[in-house]
Amino acid sequence: MRTIASTDSVEDFISQIAQTPYGQVTLEPDVNPSISLERVFYRKFIERIVKIVDIVPSDIGDLLQTYYYMRFETLNLDRIIRGKFSDATPAEIQANLVPMMPYRAPSYQALSEAADIDALLELLKGTAYNPIAEKLSVYKQYDAIWPLQLELQHIYSLTILRRVEKLPRSQRRMVSKIVELEADIENFLIAVKQSRAPKEGEGFKPEEMFDATYGISKDILHMVVEGADLRDSVESLGEPFSSILAPMYEGDVALIRTNLRSQIHRTVNEARAGNDFGFNTIMAYLVFSELEKDDLVGIAWAKEQGLQGEEFIKYLVVPNVS
């Protein structure tokens, strides 16, 4: 990955990728190269998931499908909601979606062609994303989409945690740890962001924001929203949160997500260490593949910008953990 990060241009990057199992990649015409490559890497990763799902036992396959397809679908729904909020055209919205078929949601085309957010939420009623419709009043109250985005994350986290209840304990633990850690960090980042935004007068209620919390309690999140000292709040959380969130002190919040991904890598690596053939190994393979995908997307963009490897390598995971 370091070699790939050190390439001189997008063309060099593509020729290096061609020598890996990713093979030859083709850029879409009239599309920004880094966005085109992002779509390629997403497609390649989804192909990998499909191959794994085809050969594993069905219960594991179902969980993997839910874990990943719903994850990407949550991202797509987030982008559709954002697009509707900002009056983007259906074509503009669909151009930003992860290239996949709908999983638990109705057609992405129908959703992106909905008249407004109200109509969009109406279409999600009766699906796995039904609870999001209950946040319509909060969305209207703040005229902002973060309540809907938060709810999407919660729906995903709760769905996965319910699914893993059916797994044996040793397998359940790894997935739960990842899901809960991601949810906790995202909750904290949203709390920090909301602490910096002007409060919406007397109507602002922090207790409406966080329906599901795990390692980071609602009390701490509410304190952060209300403007409590960040360093004190982070240090009170203990590990692994304090290490993951430490870059916040220097204002390098992007590194927080890198730290989160690195922690996920460590968690998964430890979980699979005891068994080279079971569910944990399969899950580890896909988690590592996803981390690799994210790194490649970042490198592709960096190459398009003409950045040298040392300028951005700290934001990658794979070169820094292997």
Next chain:
Amino acid sequence: MSSTSGVRPTKGYLMEMQRSIVFIERGTEFLKLKRDHLAKELSESIEVLRGRRRLLLESLGEAYKAVQAAYLSLGPTEVESQANSIRSTLDIDLLPKSVMGVQYPYIKILNKPKIEGELDITLSYASDKVYSILEEIIRLAEFESRVERIADELGRTNRKVNALENTVIPDMKAVIKYIQDKLDEEQMEDLVRIKLIGGALASEK
């Protein structure tokens, strides 16, 4: 063509020329003052501009690093999706302002974009950095425009002063001298004529 061709060597014209040259010389002095003030203003402004550009470049570097980090963290599609969701825009109005008679544009910010709460935190941090220097970028653009126009005006003023000092005033002085010489000549001829006539009259008696 000689500056004296077509000149009427009359006393009236001489007086008119003498009044004009006083006026023009006084005007030239005022223009020189303006030129000196503009030159001083320009050299001070260039120093200030250099300093402000250096500071802005540093701030822009930091802002760009934050934008880079957001792209690396979220991926380009997510960043573009979020950036396109900002509904409010930067609205400005261009108004004229003047310094020493030199007009330059003043940019009035009517509305700044509202970005809180709509972006992921990494992008929010990046946009805060860009936002904090947005006004500085606008003021620097204004200042650069002002400096450019002062430089243009200085050039124009300098050319006028040079033209007046090296061409117009010397030509006028040449005309004045010509007229004076002509008038002196006529006066001398008149005097000689009078003396001759006087001598002739005296010898007749």
